[in-house]
Amino acid sequence: MSTTLETDICILGGGIAGLWLNARLRGMGYSTLLVERGALGGGQSGKSQGIIHGGTKYALHGKLTQAAEAISAMPGRWRACLQGEGELDLRGARLLSEHHYLWSPGSLISNLAGFFASKALRGRVDAVKGKDLPEVFANPAFKGKVYRLAELVMDVPDVVRRLSELAGDSLIADSAPHVERREDGSIECIRLNGRRIKAQRYILTAGEGNEGLLQDWGVSQPAMQRRPLQMVLVKGANLPSLYAHCLGSSPKPRMTITTHPCADGQWCWYLGGELAEQGVNLTPDALVARARQELSELLPWVDLQHCQWTTLPVNRAEPAQSGAARPDTAYLQAVQNVLVTWPTKLALAPDLSDQAIAVLQQQGIQPACDDDYSTLPRPSIAVPVWDICFP
Ligand code: FAD
Numbered sequence: 589m590s591t592t593l594e595t596d597i598c599i600l601g602g603g604i605a606g607l608w609l610n611a612r613l614r615g616m617g618y619s620t621l622l623v624e625r626g627a628l629g630g631g632q633s634g635k636s637q638g639i640i641h642g643g644t645k646y647a648l649h650g651k652l653t654q655a656a657e658a659i660s661a662m663p664g665r666w667r668a669c670l671q672g673e674g675e676l677d678l679r680g681a682r683l684l685s686e687h688h689y690l691w692s693p694g695s696l697i698s699n700l701a702g703f704f705a706s707k708a709l710r711g712r713v714d715a716v717k718g719k720d721l722p723e724v725f726a727n728p729a730f731k732g733k734v735y736r737l738a739e740l741v742m743d744v745p746d747v748v749r750r751l752s753e754l755a756g757d758s759l760i761a762d763s764a765p766h767v768e769r770r771e772d773g774s775i776e777c778i779r780l781n782g783r784r785i786k787a788q789r790y791i792l793t794a795g796e797g798n799e800g801l802l803q804d805w806g807v808s809q810p811a812m813q814r815r816p817l818q819m820v821l822v823k824g825a826n827l828p829s830l831y832a833h834c835l836g837s838s839p840k841p842r843m844t845i846t847t848h849p850c851a852d853g854q855w856c857w858y859l860g861g862e863l864a865e866q867g868v869n870l871t872p873d874a875l876v877a878r879a880r881q882e883l884s885e886l887l888p889w890v891d892l893q894h895c896q897w898t899t900l901p902v903n904r905a906e907p908a909q910s911g912a913a914r915p916d917t918a919y920l921q922a923v924q925n926v927l928v929t930w931p932t933k934l935a936l937a938p939d940l941s942d943q944a945i946a947v948l949q950q951q952g953i954q955p956a957c958d959d960d961y962s963t964l965p966r967p968s969i970a971v972p973v974w975d976i977c978f979p
Pocket of ligand 1: 600601602603605606623624625626627628629630631632633634635636637638639640641765793794795796797798800817819860902903904931932933934935936
């Protein structure tokens, strides 16, 4: 016989979207249960670069797009949380870099200089020189230009740890949650191993797993798209820290580099951008060879001789767009007693939770339940990818 757990809101998926929303709803007095089928942060969130974008990346072709506008408030929202003055108390979560940078290895930036000086980006982008340069560029061989962006870089595994603390007793592990449907098509409950969860509302925040949950529920819309990447990881004891987009000739960064701490005290450069988008069609060896070649052209003075190299294929899961384009904003659609969501960016988790809370309030969903969840099986927190990808 299965036990029935009653809650106000049942959330499916413990990445950034689910954990952020869970913490906010709990702070508003809702009882919540978040079901995770793997490890918390083990999906895209833990594999992300942790950049809290302010939109500059989306403006590289010279004008502010809708994406750039929608995301511009996010660095401030995250920063307030880190200082204990925001919607969530993220004090203690590790900030990897106060700034993300943009660098041009050659003369290309001169075409964009007027744009960077434009009113639209004032306060978001500053040219940096001399002693203000990140250490890696303070080398006589460096001839490019560097801009500092009003964006920060988070240690995502540590953010996940902090959000799981804020979750209290609300997290539950189950390897195969199953949707039970009513005749009218709405969700009756979520069936777990030996338990059922009944809620006023169900919120899908399972990233790529939303697709399977929607199928299980028998619903075809909203549809999901995947945009694949093959990231490159470089691990070494003496890697300098670097958080920057390298400009190429297209509106997308040629390469985006972030630096992450490994458990053994070494550091890992995590390489994304066009390198990772175009790298999906290459074998890991061919992609590593390309990454080595690019880095030796861009940063020839950095010694990568004794580093370990590997790649990580990973999909970005998003609401389907025409031409599989990148969506501009966080996405939420209410379908019967369910909210289907994709944040589309880690940075947009606060925006997604605003949207979800607004819909719950429009629908008149109030805190009503105060069950005790202290004896449930808890999901673990994912081990950072830089600690498992290298043999
Ligand atoms: P996920 O993090 O994928 O979490 C979904 C969770 O749901 C997982 O824990 C999974 O195990 C669980 N789950 C799946 N199915 C089920 C189920 N049936 N039942 C219960 N649980 C389930 N964005 C930025 O803003 N900045 C960046 O620097 C950045 N870098 C990125 C780099 C890479 C390589 C990638 C792939 C993405 C990056 N993104 C970045 C995008 C960002 O990572 C994602 O938009 C965001 O993390 C998605 O969060 P999520 O919570 O929706 O999904």
